[in-house]
Amino acid sequence: MMKAYLSAFRMRWKMELQYRGAVVGGFVCQVFFGLILVSLYRALYAGKPQSLPIESVTTYVWLQQAFFRMILSSDPDLANRIRTGDIAYDLCRPLQLYGYYYARILAQKLLGSLLRAAPMLVFAACLPRGWGLVLPASLPALAVALLGLVLGLLCVCTLENITVGITMRTLDPRGVQAMLNLLMTTLSGNILPLTLFPDSWQKAITLLPYAQLLDAPIRLYSGQYALAQAPRALLVQAVWTVILLGLGLLLWQKNQKRLIVQGG
Amino acid sequence: MNTVKLYLRSMQMLMKSQLQYPVSFLMQTLAQLVMEGGEFMAVLLIVDRFDHLNQWTPGNLYFFFGMMSVTFYLTEIFGRGITGNFPSLVRTGQLDTLLLRPRGIVTQVLCSAVDPRRVACVAVGVAALILGSRQSAVQWTTGKALAMAEAILFGVLLILGLFLIEAIFCIHSVKSIELVNAITYGGRSACQYPVDIFPRPLRLLFTIAAPFALTLHVPSAYILGKPLYGWPAWTAFVSPAAGGVLFLMLYLLFARAMRYYRSTGS
Numbered sequence: 001m002m003k004a005y006l007s008a009f010r011m012r013w014k015m016e017l018q019y020r021g022a023v024v025g026g027f028v029c030q031v032f033f034g035l036i037l038v039s040l041y042r043a044l045y046a047g048k049p050q051s052l053p054i055e056s057v058t059t060y061v062w063l064q065q066a067f068f069r070m071i072l073s074s075d076p077d078l079a080n081r082i083r084t085g086d087i088a089y090d091l092c093r094p095l096q097l098y099g100y101y102y103a104r105i106l107a108q109k110l111l112g113s114l115l116r117a118a119p120m121l122v123f124a125a126c127l128p129r130g131w132g133l134v135l136p137a138s139l140p141a142l143a144v145a146l147l148g149l150v151l152g153l154l155c156v157c158t159l160e161n162i163t164v165g166i167t168m169r170t171l172d173p174r175g176v177q178a179m180l181n182l183l184m185t186t187l188s189g190n191i192l193p194l195t196l197f198p199d200s201w202q203k204a205i206t207l208l209p210y211a212q213l214l215d216a217p218i219r220l221y222s223g224q225y226a227l228a229q230a231p232r233a234l235l236v237q238a239v240w241t242v243i244l245l246g247l248g249l250l251l252w253q254k255n256q257k258r259l260i261v262q263g264g
Numbered sequence: 265m266n267t268v269k270l271y272l273r274s275m276q277m278l279m280k281s282q283l284q285y286p287v288s289f290l291m292q293t294l295a296q297l298v299m300e301g302g303e304f305m306a307v308l309l310i311v312d313r314f315d316h317l318n319q320w321t322p323g324n325l326y327f328f329f330g331m332m333s334v335t336f337y338l339t340e341i342f343g344r345g346i347t348g349n350f351p352s353l354v355r356t357g358q359l360d361t362l363l364l365r366p367r368g369i370v371t372q373v374l375c376s377a378v379d380p381r382r383v384a385c386v387a388v389g390v391a392a393l394i395l396g397s398r399q400s401a402v403q404w405t406t407g408k409a410l411a412m413a414e415a416i417l418f419g420v421l422l423i424l425g426l427f428l429i430e431a432i433f434c435i436h437s438v439k440s441i442e443l444v445n446a447i448t449y450g451g452r453s454a455c456q457y458p459v460d461i462f463p464r465p466l467r468l469l470f471t472i473a474a475p476f477a478l479t480l481h482v483p484s485a486y487i488l489g490k491p492l493y494g495w496p497a498w499t500a501f502v503s504p505a506a507g508g509v510l511f512l513m514l515y516l517l518f519a520r521a522m523r524y525y526r527s528t529g530s
Contacts, residue, residue, distance in 0.1 A: 025442035175291030
């Protein structure tokens with residue numbers, strides 16, 4: 001049974017590998033955005049230094065840029081299948097639909113971000129101090145950050161599947177999906193690092209599911225979550241992943257019972 | 265004049281067709297509001313933490329933000345054919361039909377799409393402009409209003425021109441190039457803030473190559489009473505023309521590129 005999901009994952013992986021040209025273009029674009037943001041924060045810091053060192057902010061920016069595709073990429077095929085009714089074919093497969101699409105989106109997000117993250121991290125690490133990426137707080141910090149990144153990836157896929165579940169109902173991916181995605185860019189720290197949000201908001205905002213995707217791993221990496229706090233941070237991530245997985249499964253099962261297949 | 269009439273007529277028809285699905289339209293407009301609202305919230309949060317940015321007060325920053333979002337999203341509303349649809353016209357071969365008609369390609373492409381959802385973004389921009397000009401205590405004069413109108417007009421042309429670069433690449437390579445986004449969307453993100461906060465290379469890029477600074481920032485700074493680069497007041501009325509010049513240049517390049525257009529067939 002597991003084999004089927006694995007091959008769905010592998011197929012998607014191979015497909016993603018086809019677009020290497022887009023990867024180069026995307027890389028340059030992302031670097032440029034990163035440089036703009038870093039320049040902006042440097043100018044702001046020049047006016048009023050903060051307790052949080054500038055190196056942490058630039059590291060935050062580059063890690064966000066590196067794993068951008070993990071946050072913002074969805075499966076356009078799926079929205080089309082729902083709209084055209086091709087999803088009927090998927091329903092015929094002897095698979096659990098949720099798992100099938102989970103495997104696909106996981107492959108897409110994993111490869112999409114790996115292909116982009118590797119060159120980006122190398123590039124950012126070569127920038128001078130105060131501009132680029134600094135080393136992790138410690139080796140154990142790097143280890144827990146990687147663990148957090150895996151959990152973040154699992155979590156973002158459950159969120160994605162909920163969005164798709166809603167699309168199955170509304171049929172139009174542009175309304176709800178767009179809104180959820182945009183909420184995600186703000187609340188996951190892509191537009192402005194969550195560490196720069198007002199201090200009084202930090203408690204609430206880091207508990208939201210969106211902060212579990214990249215913000216938590218980044219804070220683990222740069223030591224803003226000390227090692228002693230790491231188990232708690234990872235637990236919050238895991239709890240959200242399980243909750244969202246449950247919600248998603250429930251939504252999909254309900255949808256499948258009342259799914260109207262479009263087209264003909 | 266006929267062309268303008270044609271464009272207005274197309275806009276009217278397209279708007280009508282877009283509004284046929286009111287719920288979907290409303291949802292999408294709301295999504296746009298969330299997006300631009302999020303961007304503006306980032307500025308508000310930055311101000312909350314940092315108070316000011318070099319010589320620019322919070323009110324000034326809102327004003328710069330407002331100028332950029334009004335200009336950029338007006339372009340996206342009325343120039344959707346170029347800012348969004350062109351790559352798919354080439355890929356699907358629909359551009360061929362346009363070649364048969366007795367009107368210019370750019371005109372027809374402009375007439376082919378409209379994006380009224382972006383009105384939500386423009387609204388956020390207008391709100392930022394009002395907030396900004398109040399907090400900066402701008403004394404409005406006819407001259408300043410004129411400078412602002414001119415900046416927005418040439419700003420729209422500038423952004424259309426930058427998107428024409430993508431169109432030109434598209435004619436040669438069929439696939440749209442993500443790379444061009446760096447200059448269009450990257451330009452928007454960067455030039456929401458006054459250009460003089462950036463290091464020299466970025467400043468030069470946005471002053472000379474993609475002259476957002478000349479088109480939007482010089483007049484904005486004049487309106488706020490803090491001349492950019494210390495330039496005299498008259499420059500605020502002359503420098504926006506850079507946007508028009510860039511558009512003209514790219515328009516000519518585009519016309520040249522069209523000579524090499526080969527249909528993708530089918």
